[in-house]
Amino acid sequence: MRALIIVDVQNDFCPGGALGTGRGDEVAAMIGNYQVSELAEQNAYAHVVATQDWHIEPGGHFSDNPDFIDSWPRHCVADTDGARLHGAVKTDRIDAFFRKGEYEAAYSGFEGRAEGVPLADWLRERGVTKFDVVGIATDHCVRATVLDGLQAGFEVRVLTGMCAAVDNARGDAALEEMEDAGAELV
Ligand code: VGL
Ligand code: ZN
Numbered sequence: 001m002r003a004l005i006i007v008d009v010q011n012d013f014c015p016g017g018a019l020g021t022g023r024g025d026e027v028a029a030m031i032g033n034y035q036v037s038e039l040a041e042q043n044a045y046a047h048v049v050a051t052q053d054w055h056i057e058p059g060g061h062f063s064d065n066p067d068f069i070d071s072w073p074r075h076c077v078a079d080t081d082g083a084r085l086h087g088a089v090k091t092d093r094i095d096a097f098f099r100k101g102e103y104e105a106a107y108s109g110f111e112g113r114a115e116g117v118p119l120a121d122w123l124r125e126r127g128v129t130k131f132d133v134v135g136i137a138t139d140h141c142v143r144a145t146v147l148d149g150l151q152a153g154f155e156v157r158v159l160t161g162m163c164a165a166v167d168n169a170r171g172d173a174a175l176e177e178m179e180d181a182g183a184e185l186v
Contacts, residue, residue: 001046003128005119005149006031007109007135007142008053009089012082013164014136018075021136023164028086030162031134035090047095047126049119050085051109051135051145054078054099061105068166070105078102096122107144110152120152130155132186134162138171146178157184 009031011017014024021027035048053076055061063071076083078099085091098112098119106112110119123131131154133146142163149156158178165171179185 001126001128001130002044003047003049003123003126003131004045005109005131005133005135005145006048006050006085006089006094007133007145008051008076008137009086009135010052010076010082011084011086012053012075014086018073018082019166021164021166024086024136025088027134027136027162027164028088032088032090034134034159034162035093045132046128047123048093049096049098049114049122050089050091050094051098051100051112051119051141052076052083052085053101053106053141054083056102058101058104058106061101076101098122107141108148109141109145110148123154128154130157132157132159134159136164138163138165139167139174143174143178146183147181150178150182156182157186159186 009028055076056078062074066072096114098114100106100112112119146156
């Protein structure tokens with residue numbers, strides 16, 4: 001069984017947000033359409049889940065002098081509008097929300113939990129062995145989620161047109177790294 005994982009398509013990672021990526025809105029709209037598209041209707045996915053960067057006190061992940069690689073301006077603070085999924089994403093078609101990063105940086109969705117259950121356990125309990133990934137940011141959370149998923153033994157595809165990078169050159173390098181690690185780029 002295959003799942004769709006929507007990574008961190010949150011307001012703060014979209015234009016106007018604390019850490020907006022240029023293509024965030026576009027990617028959010030494409031994902032919303034994809035959720036209702038024929039592909040989704042044909043039951044390509046047994047489950048659709050989302051991850052959310054969800055910060056309370058994440059230490060050095062936040063900085064007043066961010067380097068935009070390992071430290072960042074305040075973003076995706078728990079229970080704020082910036083942490084909510086972009087309005088174009090169809091939350092009624094998402095089965096579970098995996099939140100991560102409360103007290104430390106957590107780029108991988110596999111560090112996330114939904115009602116206490118880690119993502120890998122949640123997927124395995126439902127017989128999911130493969131998943132597709134879309135979302136933000138290609139060079140950070142998408143990358144980390146894909147690499148962790150491969151490491152955990154899942155078969156992974158990246159739907160590259162529905163991913164947005166913070167930095168395009170780093171995003172391209174990350175895609176290459178994911179492919180080298182065994183992901184299929186679609
Ligand atoms: C992310 C930067 C900081 C991400 C999270 O979701 O890719 N990027 N925190
Ligand atoms: Zn973060």
